[in-house]
């Protein structure tokens with residue numbers, strides 16, 4: 125049986141299966157703009173013929189890890205629709221699982237939805253307008269004081285930045301898994317960004333991540349060949 129219908133979120137979905145037994149619950153696959161998402165149906169009437177299936181978007185099953193990684197691309201144009209608070213919470217909870225030096229979590233995240241602040245960040249990032257246009261922007265700040273308190277100079281200069289950037293990576297992957305898109309913005313004036321966000325001394329913004337629903341096909345970027353990238357045993 126193959127079923128095609130347009131569901132309420134304007135996503136095309138199909139169900140396939142030869143002779144499904146009664147009460148069998150097929151997997152319903154929804155294909156969005158870029159990312160196939162898998163959902164479990166809440167109800168199914170009959171396994172044969174053309175039938176209606178109710179899809180529960182709440183019971184989303186997430187993509188497997190490798191699909192998330194290969195579906196993440198920088199996206200610099202977003203739909204105007206908002207990012208749901210539940211999705212943002214899920215992203216933040218995922219970030220909070222990231223490893224950090226000594227488990228100190230030497231970083232903070234600033235969630236920016238306010239348009240005035242987003243405009244200031246847009247300006248601080250030399251007019252990269254997707255910073256101002258994204259519905260939500262996360263700014264990852266290294267807390268040099270926190271990491272330095274245990275690890276001295278190395279903590280202050282390196283671990284705090286590493287903690288913040290690992291967290292930003294988790295953010296990008298979590299957003300992708302939820303059908304959202306991001307881009308890492310590293311080119312910005314740190315003083316201007318810190319001022320806009322009222323960041324205290326010994327805390328510095330290291331990555332700006334706009335998040336939104338994708339409104340463009342991401343450009344597939346090439347990578348170095350593994351034979352060039354990977355050295356065995358010694359450099």
Ligand SMILES: Cc1cc2nc3c(=O)[nH]c(=O)nc-3n(C[C@H](O)[C@H](O)[C@H](O)COP(=O)(O)O)c2cc1C
Nearest residue numbers: 196197198200252307308309310311312342343345
């Ligand atoms: C540290 C860092 C800084 C970056 N800074 C910017 C930036 O300022 N503006 C931008 O548009 N993209 C920026 N990017 C995104 C890269 O251009 C992008 O990740 C790279 O071209 C690979 O493409 P992909 O993300 O689609 O795989 C940055 C990425 C990293 C990791």
